[in-house]
Amino acid sequence: MRWSEWRQHSVRTGAIVGVLVLLVAVPAAVRAAEGHTDAPDYNADVRPILSSTCFKCHGPDDKARKGKLRLDVRDLATKPAKSGDIAIVPGNVAHSELIKRITSTDEDEVMPPPASQKTLSPPQKDILKRWIAAGAEYRPHWAFVPPVQAPLPVVAHAAWARTPIDHFVAAHFEAEGLEPSPPADRYTLIRRVSLDLIGLPPTPAEADDFVADTAPDAYEKLVDRLLAMPQYGERWARRWLDLARYSDTNGYEKDRPRSMWPYRDWVIGALNADLPFDRFTIDQIAGDLVPDATPQTIIATGFHRNTMLNEEGGIDPLEYRFYSLVDRVATTGKTWLGLTLQCTQCHTHKYDPITQREFYQLMAFYDNADEPTYLVKPADYGQREKEVEAKIKAIVAELPNRYTVSKPIEWTSPQSGTLITTSGETAEHLSDASWKLAGHSAAKDTYVVEFDVPLDDSDSLRLEAFPDQANPKGGPGRSTGGNFVINELHVAVVPAGSHEKPQAVRLAHAEADYSQDGWDVKGAIDGDPKTGWAVQGQSMDALRTATFTFAQPLHHPGGAHFVISLEQQFGDQHTLGHFRLSLGRRSHAGSDEALRSQQREQGFQSWLEREAAKSVHWTVLQPATAISVAPVLTVLDDHSVLASGDQTKSDTYTLTFTSLLEHITALRLEVIPDEHLPNRGPGRVYYEGAPGDFGLSELTAQADGTPLHFSKALESYANGGNHAANAIDGKTDTIWSIDGGQGRYHTAVFALDQPLGTVRTLSVAMLFERYFSAGLGRFRFSATSDAVPIGASELPPEIVDLLTIPAGQRTEEQRKRLYQEYLLVAPELAAAHAEIDALRASLRAFPTTLVMNERPAEHRRITHIHNRGEYLQPTDAVTADVLSVLNPLPATARHDRLGFAQWLVDRANPLTARVTVNRQWAALFGRGLVRTVDDFGYQGDAPSNQALLDWLAVEFINRGWSLKTLHREIVLSATYQQSSRASPEALAKDPGNLLLARGPRFRLEAELIRDSMLKDAGLLSTKLGGPSVYPPQPANVTTEGAYGKLDWHVSQGEDRYRRGLYTFSKRTAPYAMFSTFDGPSGEACIALREISNSPLQALTLLNDTVILEAAQALGSSIAAAPGSDEERAQALFRRCVTRPAQAAELVQLVHFVVEERARFQKHELDPAILAGSASGDAVERATWTALARVLLNIDEAITKG
């Protein structure tokens, strides 16, 4: 919009509200300039006094109220008290008790009382007197009255003004007798606006182009170009993430990582797309409830899932859920309303008209959400799913042909050969081709056996260790126990008759019919001389056989010469006494197909027999009721039960069943994976333990009220010793757990000690009791009246059903179905199963993020007021409602999060637009028009220029809540484009730059310092979004002293140089550089960061790895550039601070270069160390690196000026 349009627009919207502007607070000087009378203004002069001095005891909080007197409401302050006294008699100072009290000298009478340690100054008393004399007019607090646009003030600097903003600003500084500063020079301007809009400095070339562009709209074009860049979203997202308390870990003691970056990326995308701020708000608060909900709007609800999660063993999860809700209300207050709602958690606000009840009414909006983990499926998920399913189908179709055929091995034992030992001991070669050593064994020894075999090919080696009475205990070995150890076995081969050196043969597998505990035969081929094969056992006089398979079958037409070595490093005469070596090859007899078909059929038959023995007929039980105290149990169509909602450390699920078969002998509990559960379940463990696991402490049952007894429990899978039997042992501290089996289906069978008769009601109770929540997520019960099975099955229930049909009675269809199932579990098809699993896993390899999901209406949570804000002291129940001091919820509005979000961004809401534009102003000028960006209440600062704030707020709404339009409007103003240089006079008159007669100047945020330097150095990656990264920092930052240790594996490639907002954010040990420069920890909502200035910051910039790498990259680049020292120093200077160095500065830079270069040349310092690893002249690179390091450290490099 051009200037003339702006003007028309403003006049149009401003005309109707010209009168109202008089109501709002403006500094006395401005009011005077605008010709106001001398009566004190309630908002500007009176309320601040009453609020800070009187309201604490005579304000909104009825619990703290003294003498039943309330001064914040005119009707009550002017009402006679019981005593007849009237605090405020409008127009009558003498009869006003308030004035009597504040002027009293009696210690018992005077107000404020001495104990409060508050006093009123004479001018303050005077204001109150004059105010009462003039009629004691109360006016609504400025921030609670919706903003209106005032007409543009007529100003002397009309020619200076470029936009309406400038008129409002000029009106203020003119009133104080200040002149605007001259425009910033073009280099400063492009640097300023680039840092502001995209968070990165311009390159020297970009700056030159801008400086050279003399077109009148050059700056506007620049602004529009920057607004359109994807880096805009990154820069502004970081500020929003401060409010959202974004982090990549859960916080508190364990501080484990969480996946939340899809939310972060949503923010970046929304800002780049200029999603209108009202919609931006609605999606983040209620994106699951909007009628047009999409995965993107659901991801947006992560805003309030950024609260911390305490995973410390022993916490009460509902207590920390309550703290999250408290945080959500407080953060909403800070982010949208500019209200200190957190004050009302424990009591009615001491200053603002907000009650404690209202705090919990707001909490009720948020209370009714569940907090699931959302799977961020890609847009083409449906298509990909089809593709994967098609691929799986193809593999399944091929399964019969891929069945591994195991052909018998033919063994050949060479009759001739030699055996040499390292010890010199000799061996006897017996007629059965075995070797026998019966002399005195060395403590350690290696046998090398060489022989020829006449085979054309071979694929394995067999070692038979014979028991022999010549050895102790009649064993195969010669230790005192008859044992032996083969630490390593090597095989080498050459063609028969060749004189070449034998080539080593790689051994892929080793198997033995027996291995001693801890001495598995695999240890003989693992290259580790400490491990090996040994056979100590109950009986030593048994033949022990080991088979070693070659990685590749060998082809050696005409025979081969083998060299086999058997190493015994263990000691104590653990040598072999009697053994035979044979070479094997798979039989070539018979066709593969015939053999495969035969083996497959055999395998199928034996599987059928095995599984049928475990199978009985189960009848699925439909729960008549399914209840628990905290979790919501929902019975699904297949009669399984899905648990959702809250959990505690001790949850009991109670189910009753009424349609029952007779003579029940056992119950089956199926535990079923589900996408809605952590790690796909079947359990609900989400903190402290292993996600997706459960801990079933006890399972008890009653038949028509009579307790039942279980004789045994079997499970298809258990984690370690956590068997299903633990659930019927009467001990609550032992459990059935399936950790390691998450995402898979398991069952347990609970056998009754005697069959039941006819039962009307069976009730089953499951207790889940750990020191953390460990309930089941999805499960189903069945019963059988068959004989109790010998095992629990992981096969699908319909397969188990088929297996119970006697083999002769199965239809062909049923047989086929079983055959298909067999192919899906047969070990001979393991490779194909792995392919199918990998395909399924690839489909599920999408990121997750935390979101909100509204609970069903029938499971609404009841929200209570909590006495003193304490979790353990709930009092009255409340229903969701908004703050009475602000716009009411429309009659038609929904009383849920969506209704609440819509209320926040309703045009009638007096705060949201003001608070939002004020925060943008603060981002650009370093200070808000309301300095207290998070407090627009009575105790907050009055706006320094309310007419401007209100104009901007209304304009923001009128122009579709567009943040880009707002940012554009501000940076195009003359106000923004002023030079930031402050003369001593200007500094003295307006040290805080409240009047805006100069441009902004302040240090960059933590991330932007790093980003700028990486950009200067040409190292910065432009990759947008994705999982967080780990740029260099000392490894011990996240390990030393941190309870939730995180190994900081530095990212490689471009991820080493991503923008700061992608750096992994660990709450209890944040990235060191960012903390040093006031970066947030993610533990609380931050509306405006501190800007501190400390020696630790200097140390970081001087000595940190990241900065050094930037300096080295700059140094190498400048060293390789042509030109004189002046030219190169200039080029370097410009890359760091954009503007050209002045002649005097250049002299200093070159002097430094000449001096340091000389030191490097003389090798007073080793240039190679400082220069880093790039190629090129080390002295030059080191010299320019040193200068680059200086320039990255100067104030200008880290300041927006």
Next chain:
Amino acid sequence: MRYSTDIPHAALTNARAAARRRFLGQCGVGLGTIALGSLLGVGSAPAGEPAASGPLAPKQPHFPAKAKRVIHLFMAGAPSHLDLFDYKPELTKLEGKPLPPSVIAGQRYAFIRPDAAVLGPRFPFAKYGKSGLELSSITPHLATIADDICMIKSMHTDQFNHAPAQIFMNTGFSQPGRPSLGSWVVYGLGAETTSLPAYVVMSTGAGISGGSANWSSGFMPTIYSGCRFRNQGDAILDTSSPAGIDAKLQRDSLDLVGALNQRRLASDGDPEIATRIASYELAFRLQTSAPELMDLSSESKETLDLYGCSPDKATFSRACLLARRMIERGVRFVNIYHEGWDAHSDVTGNHKDNCQKTDQATAALVTDLKRRGLLDDTLVIWGGEFGRTPMVESNAALGRSLGRDHHPTAFSMWMAGGGVKRGFSYGKTDELGFHIDENPVHVHDLQATILHLLGFDHERLTYHQAGRDYRLTDVYGKVVKELIA
């Protein structure tokens, strides 16, 4: 490579000297208000001089202080009062039996059920010193300073899990986000030195549950945060210049940074630039003063032996000795975390081990401060975040036996020096060490008392933020006058 000869060397030298003169002379804008009065005489200023003004300038407390500095030995994980300080023979009699419901009603526990059996004290107790302070046998060194100790046996807290309880002990609030005790002290008193951080944090045990929230400045400026001293590499991150940069290049670089900043200050007039210049000079000092602090070669063998300290090992003993050196050099507040007391199983072995690691150095620190005349105005605080249950923690499934669970309703802490009574014991628990019978001291009361010793009315040491004045003690706390000498 062709070197520039465009500018004669003499001209360069002159220009540099002129710039330096300007740098030294033009202090009219801003420099008068910055945090380093001695900046203009770089190199000649006495090390360790306090800041003249700014957020760390020394300030007077509300009333004359007894303590000027604090060393807080934070025994994270929570030691058992029942096995160290608060002897309860009744527990031995009841061992193996559950406590009556009247005692355990309403208690929430982290791991155990409240009806778990009683576990008697694990060690014999005896009385020490003239004061007759009762201690268990595993703190023989503490016994030697019994008459310097001010024991509180009636501490209680609101929190029964580590992270919230540690954060509560440090910040008066159970969740992260508020300033820690050390931050309040530095905010209130300023720094005594500019050569070292005013508030230092060391950690020698396992990881700390509450993490950096324990020493965070919360909503106050980060300049009041505890500075983490690390056990590996630089004690203060980035104190060492990068490889390839020697002292002269560092000095030359700082001079050029300073000169360029000074030009900018002259032209732009932003006082922040002056502060920046000062911060670089302070950083340069830190590069010397931090290694000097960490170098224990000037300590006598007798001192090293007193602490049981070997200089190259990052032990609790070394941390205690370093704490004394910090106090001598003007550090205001030192936190030493020793996490490891969380004896859910085998409380006997756990506490023996932890005492082995901490007892000697703890006593040595008090002794050493005393003989150097520093104990009178240095407050030493020893304690954890809560106590441990009189009941046993046993859980076969978790592999735990003969441990104790978290116990917030009663525990012991002690202080020494800094204006507290010596050889004094305060408060009493019931015969089970379960509840407090006499003179309860809540965490907020302890905080109020510590601030009082430092010269502050805890209700008046406030920081205005988000619409109200915040204080360490929230809206609670009363000074325990009986503890003060």
